[in-house]
Amino acid sequence: MTLAETMAAIEQEEFAVEMNLAAGTKAFRRAIREHELFHRLSELAKENPSEVAGRIEAISRIEVDERYENRFDTALSVYLMVLSDVAEPEVASKASQAVLRTPKIWWASGVAQELLLQPVAEGVRK
Amino acid sequence: MQVKFRADHDLDRDIVRGLLRRKPVIEFEVGPLVGLDDESVSHLARFRHTQLSPGVLLVPQEFPLIRSIESLALIWELTEPHEWANRICMHERSPQSMYAAKQLHAKGSRQLRSLRSTYNCVGMVFANRRTFIEPEQIPMILQDDEYTEVVRTDDLMPGDVVLYTDPKTDDIKHVGLVLAAEVIFETKKIRVLSQFGRDGEYVHDLDDVPDFYGKMVVKFYSESRRTT
Numbered sequence: 001m002t003l004a005e006t007m008a009a010i011e012q013e014e015f016a017v018e019m020n021l022a023a024g025t026k027a028f029r030r031a032i033r034e035h036e037l038f039h040r041l042s043e044l045a046k047e048n049p050s051e052v053a054g055r056i057e058a059i060s061r062i063e064v065d066e067r068y069e070n071r072f073d074t075a076l077s078v079y080l081m082v083l084s085d086v087a088e089p090e091v092a093s094k095a096s097q098a099v100l101r102t103p104k105i106w107w108a109s110g111v112a113q114e115l116l117l118q119p120v121a122e123g124v125r126k
Numbered sequence: 127m128q129v130k131f132r133a134d135h136d137l138d139r140d141i142v143r144g145l146l147r148r149k150p151v152i153e154f155e156v157g158p159l160v161g162l163d164d165e166s167v168s169h170l171a172r173f174r175h176t177q178l179s180p181g182v183l184l185v186p187q188e189f190p191l192i193r194s195i196e197s198l199a200l201i202w203e204l205t206e207p208h209e210w211a212n213r214i215c216m217h218e219r220s221p222q223s224m225y226a227a228k229q230l231h232a233k234g235s236r237q238l239r240s241l242r243s244t245y246n247c248v249g250m251v252f253a254n255r256r257t258f259i260e261p262e263q264i265p266m267i268l269q270d271d272e273y274t275e276v277v278r279t280d281d282l283m284p285g286d287v288v289l290y291t292d293p294k295t296d297d298i299k300h301v302g303l304v305l306a307a308e309v310i311f312e313t314k315k316i317r318v319l320s321q322f323g324r325d326g327e328y329v330h331d332l333d334d335v336p337d338f339y340g341k342m343v344v345k346f347y348s349e350s351r352r353t354t
Contacts, residue, residue, distance in 0.1 A: 013226040020219075020227070021323035021338040023247050023300050024260040031338065066190070067197055068220035069243070 003044040003051055007075070010037050016074040028107055032078055041082050049087035052079050056095045060102040069104050076108035084115055129207050131155070131198065137185060144195040152202050219243040219324065227325035236334060239319065239327040247301045250321040251287055258324075261298040264289065268347055276346040279314050282307040283348065288318055290335065290342040299339045304346065305329060 001009075009015065015037065022028035032038050045052045056079050059072045070076075076099050083092040096112035099105065130153040133142055142154050183201075185194050224241040232238045248259040252267050267273075268287075276286055282304050290300035302320025309315070316332040332344065 013223055014230070016223060017227045017230055017325055018338060020243075020325050021336050023298070023323060024262065026260075026262070026297070027299060065220065067193055068218055069223075071220060071223065 001040060003041070003048065006037060006041045006044060007052070007055055007079075010041065010078050011072060011075045013071070016071070019074045019077075025107070025110060028077070029081065029111070032074075032081060038078060038082065041078065042085055045082050046086045049083055049091055052083055053087065053091050053095045055079060056083075057098050060098040064103050066104070069106055070102060070108075072102075073105045073108050076102065076105060077111045080108060080111045080115060084111075084118075127207055128153070129202050129205060131202075138191065138194070140191055141185070141194045141198070144191065145198050148195060148199055149202060152199075224326060227322075231322055231325060231328060231336060234334065235331055237329040239329055241326040243324040243326070245321065246324055247321040250319075250327065251301050251303055255321075261301065264298050264301065271349055273347040273349050276348050279307065279316065279346070282316065282346055285349075287347040287349070288316075288320075288332065289345045289347065290339060291345065293341055293343050299342055300335060 015035075019028060019031055019035075022031050041052070056076060059076060062072070064070050080092070080095060080099060083095050087095075092115055096115040099108050099112040100116075102108070131142075131145075132155040133139075139156070142156050145152060146154060183198075221241075224243060228238055228241060242255070244258075245253070245255050246258045248261055248264060249255060249257045252264075253259055273287065276282055284303075284305055284307070286304040288302050288304055289298055290302075291298050300320065302318040305317045305319050307314065307316045317329060318332055319327065319329050320335070321327045322336060335342075
């Protein structure tokens with residue numbers, strides 16, 4: 001399975017439906033981290049994280065149906081979590097900003113906010 | 127009984143006109159508007175936890191006119207007024223998403239009750255389907271509202287809360303309401319109503335929850351049979 005095929009699978013409705021069974025944020029993120037597609041994408045993205053970041057940027061520009069939640073909400077969460085693991089903090093930070101510009105997201109905005117705050121929190125600890 | 131609408135002073139009157147042209151029988155109160163300005167709307171939101179209030183629908187100014195009209199027409203056609211009580215509605219998942227969820231979850235003895243996605247299982251049980259509440263808040267809610275554990279399943283009653291927890295970590299994975307607890311051929315059969323994440327509400331057997339939740343132990347709590 002290529003990187004593009006893995007991302008396509010992550011963007012399928014079935015994957016979002018499964019992850020949205022989570023009762024809360026903690027369970028949602030744990031379910032993603034335990035999912036085979038997350039592991040596969042993490043491996044593939046190590047060599048080319050910019051492709052994942054590029055996909056986030058592209059999704060953030062897609063016009064959405066204002067009546068409903070953004071159908072890429074779950075996928076964006078996965079992409080950000082992968083980038084936070086494998087990409088330079090700068091790349092993850094820029095991707096988080098793009099996610100926060102994306103309309104009608106729910107889970108992904110929480111992941112993005114946390115990623116943006118992480119360096120600040122670490123700076124405080126130092 | 128049909129939903130009735132009332133506009134605040136900001137709502138584009140073309141929405142009202144367009145909706146009434148499409149469905150002349152809809153009741154849409156539009157004036158005088160001083161009684162329900164933005165401040166009043168925010169008051170409704172603020173006091174939703176303490177008193178019964180009508181639902182509040184937020185229509186962004188940049189929202190396309192035709193979509194606003196279509197959405198309100200759908201709400202009028204497909205929903206009941208009580209479904210909107212005490213709710214502030216933000217984004218819902220799309221019908222396509224919810225249909226996919228139904229395809230995955232509505233099987234066997236599970237019965238679909240609703241395909242709404244603006245709340246989770248905790249919001250369904252403890253907040254009248256008004257919002258999303260993290261499961262980590264449940265122990266505090268149980269304590270504040272003086273719930274007591276029901277140890278014997280023979281003592282279960284409709285309306286009791288069922289908690290599904292992780293046997294290793296004790297994390298709460300899911301929560302629902304006992305609908306019925308009957309003895310059938312000497313076997314206790316417990317039917318539960320719960321919201322599967324944000325995938326819709328289902329009536330199901332106690333143990334018949336999606337595999338996604340993994341191994342769980344159940345505990346029951348009651349608000350009605352307080353010890354004091």
